[in-house]
Amino acid sequence: MWKQKFKITLTPAENSIVIQSLNRLRNTLLRENRDTGCVDDLLLKVMCAPVKRI
Secondary structure, eight states, rough: OOOOOOOOOOOHHHHHHHHHHHHHHHHHHHHOOOOOHHHHHHHHHOOOOOOOOO
């Protein structure tokens, strides 16, 4: 059984919004002393994603 993968294309402004939103979620989880592992992984993937100029 394989996981379905999705590819999305974001503008630089949208990419910035996604990063800021994930960071806010991570900060909220840290304040509540909850696990941030999944959010950390996703945040790194978004930050390190290659940029495709259109």
